[in-house]
Amino acid sequence: MRRFFQSRAGVAGLAMLALLALVGGFAPLLIPYPGAGRHWHDITFWQDSPPAVPPVWTRGPWISGGASASAGGRQEGGAPEEARTEGGSTRLVWRFNLGHTGGPMPHSAILLLPAEGALPVIVSAKGIDGIERELTRRLLDVSAGEPGRLAFSNLEGGELIVAEYLIPGARRAAAPTLILGAQVSGLLGTDVAKRDIFTGIVLGIRWALLLGVAVSFLTVMTGILLAIGAACYGGWVDHVINRVYEFFSLMPILPFLIVLSAVFKPSLWSFAALALLFFWTKAFKPVYAMALQIREEGYIEAGKSIGTSRLYRAFRYVLPALLPYGFAVMALSVPGIILYEAGISILGLGDSSVVTWGGMLHDALVQGAVINRLWWWILPPGLMISATGILFALIARGLDRVWNPAAPGRPVSARPSRSRP
Amino acid sequence: MRVHSYTFRRVLQGLAMYVALVLALSAVFNQVAERSLRARIEEDVVQVLRSAGDLEPEAFDELRIATFGDLTRRNHLDDPWLSRVLWRSADILSFRFGQSAGLKSATGERSVLGLILEALPNTLLLFGSEAILVMVFGVVVGLLAARRRDGVLDRGLSVLPMFLTGFPAWWIGMLALMAFSYALPLFPSGGIHANPAPAGFPGVLDLLWHLALPLIVLVALNLWGFALQVRNLVVGLVESPWIKAARARGIPERSILFHHVLAGARPALLTMVVMGLLQSISGNLLIEGIFGWPGLGNLYFIAVQQADVPVLLGVLSFQTFLNLVGLVCLDLAYRFLDPRIAARGQP
Numbered sequence: 001m002r003r004f005f006q007s008r009a010g011v012a013g014l015a016m017l018a019l020l021a022l023v024g025g026f027a028p029l030l031i032p033y034p035g036a037g038r039h040w041h042d043i044t045f046w047q048d049s050p051p052a053v054p055p056v057w058t059r060g061p062w063i064s065g066g067a068s069a070s071a072g073g074r075q076e077g078g079a080p081e082e083a084r085t086e087g088g089s090t091r092l093v094w095r096f097n098l099g100h101t102g103g104p105m106p107h108s109a110i111l112l113l114p115a116e117g118a119l120p121v122i123v124s125a126k127g128i129d130g131i132e133r134e135l136t137r138r139l140l141d142v143s144a145g146e147p148g149r150l151a152f153s154n155l156e157g158g159e160l161i162v163a164e165y166l167i168p169g170a171r172r173a174a175a176p177t178l179i180l181g182a183q184v185s186g187l188l189g190t191d192v193a194k195r196d197i198f199t200g201i202v203l204g205i206r207w208a209l210l211l212g213v214a215v216s217f218l219t220v221m222t223g224i225l226l227a228i229g230a231a232c233y234g235g236w237v238d239h240v241i242n243r244v245y246e247f248f249s250l251m252p253i254l255p256f257l258i259v260l261s262a263v264f265k266p267s268l269w270s271f272a273a274l275a276l277l278f279f280w281t282k283a284f285k286p287v288y289a290m291a292l293q294i295r296e297e298g299y300i301e302a303g304k305s306i307g308t309s310r311l312y313r314a315f316r317y318v319l320p321a322l323l324p325y326g327f328a329v330m331a332l333s334v335p336g337i338i339l340y341e342a343g344i345s346i347l348g349l350g351d352s353s354v355v356t357w358g359g360m361l362h363d364a365l366v367q368g369a370v371i372n373r374l375w376w377w378i379l380p381p382g383l384m385i386s387a388t389g390i391l392f393a394l395i396a397r398g399l400d401r402v403w404n405p406a407a408p409g410r411p412v413s414a415r416p417s418r419s420r421p
Numbered sequence: 422m423r424v425h426s427y428t429f430r431r432v433l434q435g436l437a438m439y440v441a442l443v444l445a446l447s448a449v450f451n452q453v454a455e456r457s458l459r460a461r462i463e464e465d466v467v468q469v470l471r472s473a474g475d476l477e478p479e480a481f482d483e484l485r486i487a488t489f490g491d492l493t494r495r496n497h498l499d500d501p502w503l504s505r506v507l508w509r510s511a512d513i514l515s516f517r518f519g520q521s522a523g524l525k526s527a528t529g530e531r532s533v534l535g536l537i538l539e540a541l542p543n544t545l546l547l548f549g550s551e552a553i554l555v556m557v558f559g560v561v562v563g564l565l566a567a568r569r570r571d572g573v574l575d576r577g578l579s580v581l582p583m584f585l586t587g588f589p590a591w592w593i594g595m596l597a598l599m600a601f602s603y604a605l606p607l608f609p610s611g612g613i614h615a616n617p618a619p620a621g622f623p624g625v626l627d628l629l630w631h632l633a634l635p636l637i638v639l640v641a642l643n644l645w646g647f648a649l650q651v652r653n654l655v656v657g658l659v660e661s662p663w664i665k666a667a668r669a670r671g672i673p674e675r676s677i678l679f680h681h682v683l684a685g686a687r688p689a690l691l692t693m694v695v696m697g698l699l700q701s702i703s704g705n706l707l708i709e710g711i712f713g714w715p716g717l718g719n720l721y722f723i724a725v726q727q728a729d730v731p732v733l734l735g736v737l738s739f740q741t742f743l744n745l746v747g748l749v750c751l752d753l754a755y756r757f758l759d760p761r762i763a764a765r766g767q768p
Contacts, residue, residue, distance in 0.1 A: 250744060251442055252737055258725060259449055335587040342589055343707055347725050361592065365711070370599045371610075378599065382592035389587010397583065 003402045010398015013331075016391035024205030031199040032186060040203075040355045046194040048179055050108050051153070054376050055189040077162070077175030090166040095159050096178045098125075109155055111162065113140060113148035114174040119164060123150065126159040147177075189376035191360075192367045201380050203355040208388055211268060211341055212334040215275045219337075220330045222276065223283030224322055231291035232314040242288075249281040257349050268351045271341060279337065283329045287322055294318050324402055331396035335389030342385055357381035428753055435749040440514065442741050447509040450734050454509065455498065457522050457730040462492045518735030523727055524720070533735035536720060543613055544709070544716030547632065548701040551639045555647050556694050562644065563651025564678050567659065575652070582646040590642050591707035597638050598711065608634040611713030635712040643697065650693055651686070658685045688755050699747045702740065 004010045028034060039045035075096050082093040098109075113119060119142050124134040140148040152160075162176055188197040230241040253274055260270050294300065295318070303313050344350050345358030346365060360381040364370070369377045447454070469488045470476075476484065493499055497508040512519070518533035525531055526539050566575040602610045609615070614627050658664065659682065667681050668674075683690075702717065709715075710722030717736055724732040 246438060247441060247445075250438065250741065250748075251445060252741065254725075254737070256449060258728075258733065259453055332586075339587065339589050343591070346591060346707060347722065349725070361595070365595065370595050371603055373599055373603050375596075375599060378592070378595055382589060382596070385589055385592070386584075386587040390584050393583040393586050 004398045007398040007401045009394045010401065013391045013394025013396075013398060016387070017395065020205055020388065020391065021209060023202060024209055027202045027206065031196075031202050033196055033199050036196070036199045037203050037355060040195065040200070041352065043193065046190075046196075047149075048110065049190050049194040049196065050185055051190060051194045052192045052372070052374055052377075053185045053190055055187055056185065057187075058189075058376075075178045075180065077177060080175065092164045092166065094162045094164075094176055096162070096180075098155060098158055098160055098180065108151070108153040109160065110179040111150040111152070111160075112177040112179065113142065113150065113162075113164070114176070115140070115142040115148060115164075117142065119148060121148075121150075121165070122163045123152070124161045124163075125155060126161060132161070188380050189374075191363065191369070191374070191377050193363070197360070197377060197380060200355050200360050201357070201384055204357040204360065204381070204384065207268060207354055207356050208338050208341075208384070211272060212338045212388065212392070215272050215279070215337050216330045216333040218276050219279040220283040220326050220333060222280040224287050224319070224326050226280065227284050227287035228291050228314050228318050228322070231288055231295055232310060232318060245281055245284050248278055251278070253278045254344075254347075254349075257344060265353075266344075266349050266351055268341075268354060268356075271344060271351065275337060275340070279333070282333055282336075283326065286329075287326065290322060290325065291318055294321050324399065328396050328399040328402075331392045331399055334392040338385055338388055357385050431749055431752050435745050439742060439745050440510070442745075443510050443513050443738055444506065446734065446738055446741070447513060448506050450730065451502070451506055451509070453728075454730050454734060455505070458496055458498065458519075461520065461522070462489065462496065462498075465492060513734065513738045518738075519731045521724075521732045522729045524723065524729055524732055533731050536732060537717065537735055537739050540715060540717045540720045543714060544702060544718065547635060547639075547709070547714055547716060548698060550632070551636060551643070551701060552694055552698040554636070554640045555643050555697065556690070558640070558644050559647035560651055560683070560690070562648035564655060564682075566648065566652045567655040568674070568678060570656070578645065578649050578652055582649045585642060585645060588642065589707075590638065591711050593642060594635065594638050594708050594711040597634055601634060611711075613715050635708060635714055639701070639708060643701075647693060647697065651690070654686045654689055655682050658682050661685065691754060692751060695747055695751050699744050702743060 023030065027037075033045075036045070077094040077096070080092040081095050082091070084091050111123065113121060119140045120138070121140055122134065122137045124132050126132045135152060136150065138150065140150075142148040160178065162178075164176070186196045186198050188201060190196055191200075226241055226245075230238045256274050256277075257266065257271065260266060260274070300313060300317055303317055308316070341350070341356065342358030342361065345356055346362045348362060348366075350356060350359050350362065352359065358381070361378065364374070364377045364381075466485060466488050470481065470485060473481075473484055497505055500508070516534055518537070520531045521533050521536060524536060526535050528535075562574070562578070566572070566578045569575060598610065601607045609631050611631075613631050614624065615631075618624055619627055655678070663685070664677060664681055667677050672681075706718035706721050709718030713719065717740065720732065721736045723729070724736065
C-alpha cells in the first residue's frame with residue numbers, strides 16, 4: 001500500500017477519482033436545475049432556457065462586445081402603450097426593447113400571454129434600421145392557468161411590438177411578459193433541446209463511475225476465479241473453460257444489445273449484465289498463464305503435502321498471489337467499459353432514461369452539433385470520458401508499482417484487449 | 422509432415438469455432454430476423470398478386486394463400502425453432518445472407534452479400550493504410566525511443582498511450598470534422614469521393630483528400646501504443662546474446678537496431694499489426710459512421726439505426742469470419758517467422 005502512495009501517478013489518479021466522486025455524489029446540490037435528472041427528456045422542463053447557446057464565459061466583459069449584449073431575462077409588459085377601441089374590439093399594444101445588440105448571436109425569446117379564452121395577437125419586430133416586419137399573426141386559445149406561449153428565434157436588436165385584440169365581452173388580460181433568451185447560458189452552454197450541458201455533465205458522473213467500477217470489478221473477479229478454476233482443477237474443467245473463453249472472446253457483443261433493445265427498452269442494467277457475460281475474457285488469459293505458473297511453485301507443493309484440499313489451495317494460496325495484478329487490471333478496464341457504454345449510446349442503443357455522457361454525444365451527433373460547430377456540446381462529454389479514462393489509467397499505474405516493483409512506471413498493457421464497438 | 426497436420430488441425434478448429442459462433446448468432450437473432458423475413462414475404466406476396474393482373478375474388482384469395490404458404494415453406498418458417506435456426510446458420514455459413522430490408526448498394530441491388538463486398542474494399546483501404554502507417558511510424562518511433570533510454574521521446578512514449586486509452590476515437594473524429602471540415606474547410610465533410618467522382622488521376626487525388634482526415638485521426642491515436650510496444654520489445658531484446666555478439670563484432674548500432682533486433686521482434690510485431698488491423702476493422706466501426714466512409718462499419722452503423730436485420734446479421738458473421746481467418750493465419754504464420762516455435766511444437 002505504501003508503494004502505491006509513493007507513485008505520483010497513483011496518487012494523482014486517486015485524487016482525481018475522489019474529486020469526481022465528490023462532485024458526482026453532491027450532484028443535486030451543484031446543478032443549477034434540480035430535478036433535471038428525472039426531466040432530462042422533458043421538453044417543458046427546459047422550455048424557458050435558450051436553445052444552443054455557448055457558455056457564459058465566452059462573452060464576458062473581457063471579450064469585446066461586452067456582457068451587456070448577452071444578458072437575457074424577463075421583461076414585464078406593464079401598462080399597454082396604446083389602447084384603442086375600434087368597432088367594439090380593443091387593440092392593446094406593448095413594446096419590448098431588445099437592445100441594440102448587433103452582436104454575433106441573434107436573440108431567441110419566448111412571449112408569455114396570460115389570458116382566458118380566444119386571444120388574437122399580432123407580433124412584429126422593428127429592426128435597428130427602423131423597418132417594421134410582422135413575425136406572426138395568431139389566434140391563441142388560452143386557458144386560465146397556463147399563459148399562451150410564442151417562441152421566436154433569430155431576433156436581431158430593436159423592438160418587439162405585441163398587439164393584442166380584445167374581443168367584445170372578453171375579460172381583460174394581464175400584460176404579456178417577454179422572456180428574452182440569453183445569448184449565453186450556464187457554465188457550459190445549452191444544447192439544441194435547451195438543456196443545460198453542465199447539469200448533464202455532472203449527472204453523468206455517477207453513471208460512468210458506477211457502471212465502470214462495478215462492471216470492471218465483477219468482470220475481473222469472474223475472470224480471475226474462472227482462470228484459477230481452470231488452472232487448479234485442470235483436466236476437462238480446464239478444457240471446457242478455455243473453449244468457453246474462446247467463444248466469448250470472439251463473439252461480438254453488439255447483436256445481443258441490438259436484440260435486447262428490440263425486445264426490451266435498453267437499460268444500463270441490461271448493458272451491465274451483458275458486459276459481465278462478455279468482458280470477463282479480458283482478464284482471463286494473463287491470469288490463467290500466471291495461475292499455471294503459480295500452480296507449480298514450491299509452496300503449493302508444500303500445501304499439498306500437508307493435506308490441504310484443492311479448493312483451499314486455490315483460495316488460500318493462488319488467489320492472494322493474483323489479486324494485486326487483478327486490481328491493476330480492474331483499474332485498467334474501467335476506461336474500456338465507459339468507452340464501450342459511450343459507443344453503444346452513440347449507436348443509439350443506450351439507456352435513454354438516465355443522463356450519460358455517451359447519450360449526450362449521441363444527441364449531439366444526431367442533432368447536428370458537428371455541422372453547426374456547437375463545440376460546447378461536443379467537447380465536455382468527451383473530455384469527461386477521457387479524463388475518467390486517464391484517472392483510472394493513473395491508478396492502474398500506481399497499482400502496477402505495487403504488483404511489479406521491478407519495472408517502475410510501465411503500465412500492465414497499453415490498451416484494453418477487447419475491441420470497441 | 423508435422424507442420425501440415427498442425428495446419429490442418431488449426432484450420433479445422435477455426436472452422437468449428439466459426440460454426441459455433443454462427444449458430445449462436447442466428448439463435449440470438451432468430452426472432453428479429455424472422456420478423457423482418459415475414460415482412461419481406463408479405464411484400465413479395467403483394468408483388469405476385471399485382472403482377473397477376475385482374476382476378477376473381479376467389480382466385481385472388483387462392484393465389485394469395487398459395488403464394489404465402491409457398492414462400493413460408495421455402496423459408497422454413499413453419500419448421501420447429503431448432504430447425505429454423507439450423508437453416509439460417511446453413512445459409513450464413515454458405516454466405517447466403519439474403520436481401521436487405523431497405524439498404525441498397527450503389528448499383529441499386531439489395532443483396533446483402535453485394536453490399537458487403539461493395540463496402541469491404543473501402544474498409545480495407547482505410548484500415549489497411551492505417552495499419553501500414555502505424556507500423557512504419559511505430560517501428561521508427563519505438564526504435565528511436567529505445568535507442569535513447571529515458572530521453573524525451575522515451576518518457577513521452579511511456580505516458581502518452583496511457584492518456585490516449587480513455588479517448589474515444591469517434592469523439593476525436595467528431596472534433597476533427599468540426600474543426601477541419603466545418604470551421605476551417607480544409608477537408609471534405611465525409612464520404613469517399615466528391616459527387617460526381619472525377620475520373621483518372623484527379624479521381625485518385627480526390628480519394629486521397631477524402632481519406633486524409635479519418636486516416637490522420639486513426640494514425641495519430643493508434644501510433645503511440647504501438648510504438649510503446651515496439652519500444653518495450655526492443656528494450657527486452659537488446660539484452661539478448663545475439664545482439665551482444667553483433668555488438669562485439671563491431672556492427673554499427675543503427676544496423677543492429679534495424680536488422681538484428683527487428684528480426685527477433687518479427688513475430689511479435691506481426692501479431693501486433695494483425696491484431697490491430699482486425700480490431701480496427703471490427704472495433705472502429707464508429708469512425709466510419711462519423712466520417713461517412715462507405716465501409717463495413719458505416720454499413721453496420723446505418724443497419725443498426727434502421728434496424729436492418731439481414732444486413733446486421735450478414736456484416737456481423739462476415740466480420741466474425743474475417744477475425745477467425747486472421748487468428749488462424751496468425752497462428753500458422755508464427756511457425757514460418759520464428760522457427761523456434763515450430764520446433765517446440767505447440768505455439
